Amino acid sequence: MHFSAGVTLLYLLAAVLFIFGLHRLSSPRHARSGNLLAALGMVIAFVTTIPGLHHSALNLVLMSLAILVGIPVGAVAARSVKITAIPQMVASFNGVGGGAAALVAVVEFLRVPSGGTVSPVLSVSVVFAVVIGAVSFAGSAIAFTKLQELMRGTPITYPGQQPVNALVAAAIVVLGVLVVVSGIGVAGVWALLLLALILGVAFVLPIGGADMPVVISLLNAFTGLAVAGDGFVLGNPVLIVGGTLVGASGTFLTKMMSDAMGRSLNNLLFGAFGKIQVRPESAGALQRSVRDGSAEDVGTLLAYSQRVIVVPGYGLAVAQAQHALRDLADALEKRGVTVDYAIHPVAGRMPGHMNVLLAEANVPYEQLKDMEEINDSFRSADVALVVGANDVVNPAARNSPGSPIYGMPILNADQAKNIVFMKRSMRPGFAGIDNELLYDPKTTMLFGDAKDSLTKLVAAVKAA
């Protein structure tokens, strides 16, 4: 495809805005303007494309219709999604992008007249974009299903999983090579699409729900690469730059995210394979006793403490209890109690998710402490108040090598003088494993909905 000098320069401007926007997105102060700059780049790329389109009236109508339907669907979904559900929303936006990338390559291949010759550059790029885009689409769909809890979040494993997946991957490689060298044509591309969808599903199934953010980040990088592949298919530089930027920065971000969780990417992606999950005997666990406290007991304990460290988790967000938590912290501070929030890197369902939730409740930024910053302070804390969190304080990550979360850095809540767990039930956390800390003699359980319990605690603290 040949572009006029004007179009090429405008595409260059769009690419520069993507780069500049991405750069600003990585610093807290400029992040929002970075996102807007990238969006401006997108508008420029979009408008620049329109005059060059060779269309029939029907195609123009269809295209406008697709865009006019897509805009409200995307905007309404993004505006109305609950903050707690943002991870699965990002997964679905990524999935549809991957799907679009795969479909663009398919159509470009369909357009080759039958019997016509296909250049190797075109066929290699088509195979690449179809496979990577379809894997991203199907993988994102499974990630969405797991995060939305339409499917259980624990790793799904079955005998022969790894060989079967390897076989599918090998079949894709063989078929891809055949499409490129022998020109088996359209049928081959459809088969590739199907196999890649299967691989996407099979690839994400054995990965646990708690690791899903890292998987979404990886699939995000995949979609970027598929888009870059389409850039080669269509000879369009703005697709190459945009797609490659996301592919490269997304790979880097994926690495940073898995580092924050203290896991190697390899272990995270393939850890569940061939390993029998050592689950503690649940019957034994049920018989063990926990100390169950009333809101009054806990309220008094908090009111007469000097230092309280709150460990917020996903349960807090689900119960929409961040405002009630803020009220409790205010009541305690009025009595001279120091309150801090210990934010685990993966608190919530994604790195940074908890910061967003607490920012929504106007919790002062200075009170949100990173794990490294606060971990030594638990020793001097009177109470560690764990609200709807579980895995991030599970000592199994330190002491039990068989555990799926072994090696993950955790908050040292167990070192506080008292530990209060606010939970709905004894149900294990997202990683699906039992937590020894619940049975610790220093631990008091406060069962119930986090919002109700916090409201009762505020009253109890004021009465104490």
Place this chain on the structure above:
Amino acid sequence: MSAQLVNEISIFVLAVFLGFEVISKVPTILHTPLMSGSNAIHGVILVGAMGIMAAAHGPLQDAIGFLAVLLATINVVGGYVVTDRMLEMFKSRNPRGPSQP
């Protein structure tokens, strides 16, 4: 190898390095917004999907092209809006004025 292909490969290789360098050090709290923001950027596939749709021949290509434009539009619009929504909350972090150190 055509001149155009050589150009494209050059752009690709430079963009790889740029992609690694441009986000160097990101605080954990920005991991999610950054992922979401870059997710919106790969929505640039919309430009490709529009080209495909415009040039499509026959019902099959029309249908796939339509689907591609629709999905890409959702990717772009949803991606930017949801990212802005996340970042909006960081901005309104401290409306009660700076707290005591």
